[in-house]
Amino acid sequence: MQRRSFIKSLIIGGLATRLSPELLAQPAHPELAVAQGETPAAITQAALKILGGMEKFIGRGDKVLIKPNIGWDRTPEMAACTNPEVVRALVEMSYQAGAKQVIVMDNTINQARRCYVRSGIQEAAREAGAKVLFTDENRLKKMSINGEWLKEWDVFQDFVEVDKLINVPIAKVHSLSRVTLSLKNWLGAVGGNRNQFHQKIDQAMVDLAAFFKPTLTVLDAYRILFRNGPQGGRVSDTKLMKTVVAGVDQVAVDAYGATFFDLKPEEIYSLQLAQSRGLGNFDLEKLRIEKRAV
Numbered sequence: 001m002q003r004r005s006f007i008k009s010l011i012i013g014g015l016a017t018r019l020s021p022e023l024l025a026q027p028a029h030p031e032l033a034v035a036q037g038e039t040p041a042a043i044t045q046a047a048l049k050i051l052g053g054m055e056k057f058i059g060r061g062d063k064v065l066i067k068p069n070i071g072w073d074r075t076p077e078m079a080a081c082t083n084p085e086v087v088r089a090l091v092e093m094s095y096q097a098g099a100k101q102v103i104v105m106d107n108t109i110n111q112a113r114r115c116y117v118r119s120g121i122q123e124a125a126r127e128a129g130a131k132v133l134f135t136d137e138n139r140l141k142k143m144s145i146n147g148e149w150l151k152e153w154d155v156f157q158d159f160v161e162v163d164k165l166i167n168v169p170i171a172k173v174h175s176l177s178r179v180t181l182s183l184k185n186w187l188g189a190v191g192g193n194r195n196q197f198h199q200k201i202d203q204a205m206v207d208l209a210a211f212f213k214p215t216l217t218v219l220d221a222y223r224i225l226f227r228n229g230p231q232g233g234r235v236s237d238t239k240l241m242k243t244v245v246a247g248v249d250q251v252a253v254d255a256y257g258a259t260f261f262d263l264k265p266e267e268i269y270s271l272q273l274a275q276s277r278g279l280g281n282f283d284l285e286k287l288r289i290e291k292r293a294v
Helices: 002-018 021-025 040-050 084-096 112-118 121-127 182-189 194-212 250-261 269-276
Strands: 032-036 063-068 101-104 140-144 152-156 164-168 170-174 178-180 216-225 238-247 289-293
Touching (some): 032 250, 040 084, 040 216, 040 238, 040 289, 063 182, 084 101, 084 121, 084 216, 112 121, 164 182, 178 182, 178 250, 182 194, 182 250, 182 269, 194 269, 216 250, 238 250, 250 269
Parallel strands (some): 032 289, 063 164, 164 216, 170 216
Antiparallel strands (some): 032 238, 216 238
């Protein structure tokens, strides 16, 4: 038996030496998962399955915060806020992976209670077992952002007092940053006078994305807002894409999201900044992307 094991190890070792370093270094799962289908929940589940399942990101006993875009007093048909069924699916999968607690919250633009209700996210998240929180000014603390433009800012402590952060933006156009995807979604995790960010919106987005470092990014592109963003107001401003994009690399996720608006990633200044700072890769041709229809 020892001789047989020895020969087997020689054969495996010989095969390994013939494989290129690139093949040996390839991850078991793709860097981006793109799922398309009829229901938001099904495509969200499919995207996570492509990446290896939620258990790859969430461990037993983890405290998880899911950060959707709940910024506007709009229904899901208006595509101004993250689809509630995408949020529901992520909450359920987090608990199935062993999370001890899942929190859902955002710092809204319109009146928070109306946004939470009209978006459908409050009901969906609570039904899935999440703790749905409103932002509390007493939970703000000035923190060192150490960004290239933002040096310090008031951060809601809920976003830093958890084990895992999942960023769940919706794909929309924006008058200042061209698109609002995962990088810009972090503006909803801070307080203070956020209008100041408009002075250098792209730099602010990248500084905050570097600070929060999400465990996972899931882009809701089931219905996108391609006109009159970021709040829209008419169904005619939206387009059904029936897609969810997921990955660890938030820059790569946004790069793919930009293509929904017929934009090349290199045309988005925030992605240029993010890649130059080592936050991710927007070169889609160099990424392993797996697509699946469900």
